[in-house]
Amino acid sequence: MSSLIPKATYSAPDLDESKIFTPGDGIHTTDGQTTQISDIVINAGGEDRDKPTEAKDTPLGHLRAELTTLQDQINIFLTERMKQEKNKQSEQEEADIERRILDDGVDEDDSD
């Protein structure tokens, strides 16, 4: 059923054009890479009793599996964006530290 193929669009002020996500071809499952249980639980000796059920071979079942793929793509994309944002912030902070040390906190542009 082609009408049940999910699609997601992401736009943000700093992006020139919207990013479109589609599940694409391939094998889709409900066992997403980015929706696993936390390592903290596993490292503490826990087991994963909450795995999702497998997708059924029905239009809704296929939609579930494809949505999981889509969710993985979005999660990876957004995590990457957050990382970039964080890097930008720390670069900015480093520049601030350098400026404070070299200029003793005095911004020449603001001095008048």
Added chain:
Amino acid sequence: MTVDLDQYVKPGKGHYIALGLEGSANKLGVGVIKHNIGPLSQTNRAEVLSNIRDTYVTPPGEGFLPRDTARHHRNWVVRIIKKALIEANIKGTDIDCICFTQGPGMGAPLQSVVIAARTLAQLWNNIPLVGVNHCIGHIEMGREITGADNPVVLYVSGGNTQVIAYSKQRYRIFGETLDIAIGNCLDRFARTLKIPNEPAPGYNIEQMAKKGKHLINLPYTVKGMDMSMSGILGYIDQLANDMFGKQPKKVIDEVSGEPITPEDLCFSLQEILFSMLVEITERALAHVNSNQVLIVGGVGSNERLQEMMKLMIQDRKNGQIYATDERFCIDNGIMIAHAGLLSYRTGQTNLINDTVCTQRFRTDEVFIKWRDD
């Protein structure tokens, strides 16, 4: 004048059926309730058609993280709903309204459950949605199950500690915790002692406390009608770390000269915390001139708390204590269905764009349209 609860009944129907979804913390609950038309009374009680719960359990020493709890709810919600419908012997289209916990609670778990509610409402021909305050769910279900008419409510759970009384269509908060909830205090101490989280950390503390013999000195922090527990937790955690940490230190009971055990610590923590609860509840009873206490919330299933409350209430004229068992005390879907259905019967429903969950949602924000006493 009594409130007309049947203005919105479907033509030709003599009853209402509501589905309730709860997931504000680590329990995922789904319940189906039936109300016959007419006011609820001793002869016209709400009927529990099903009440299924699944709890997200973590290894000893670990709390439940929002992300993994939400994942638990997401991955179980469809299975649990199916089970609840089968047990209630109804179809989705028999339902008058879908009720969900709108808050207070943990953001991510609340979100997972509301998505299920919205999806089902749309799948089943736009069934009305009703957002329910979790605390109101506990109170209304407690009243319905026990038959308590107008009690002072002690609401004690992992996320909430409040003393509540009804006045002029609001459940008003007379006293509450100033920092952490009582269940949170007990659960976190269970983590310090590495007590298992199954079936529940509080239950395991209760069992250990039964074997405790020595009462150790802990801070007692009632402040007016409110109480504070983080300092007590900090104190007893430090004591436990000293006793069972890397360099264990023996602590001796001053009276008997016997060593203090983990059981003694559990016993002492319970005794002190529960005494504080009894004190503020008794004061609230005096304020509102009531003689009924209803205990709700997960910690309300603690038998020692019930016993201590009973000792206090017995000294009051015609004093009565009401409590429910774990099916209704511990978070469940049926209470959400029940309180949501009362809302629905007075015409209060949520449009889909008004179903956003909120982590902060105080008990006294809700207008209790179904009561006018």
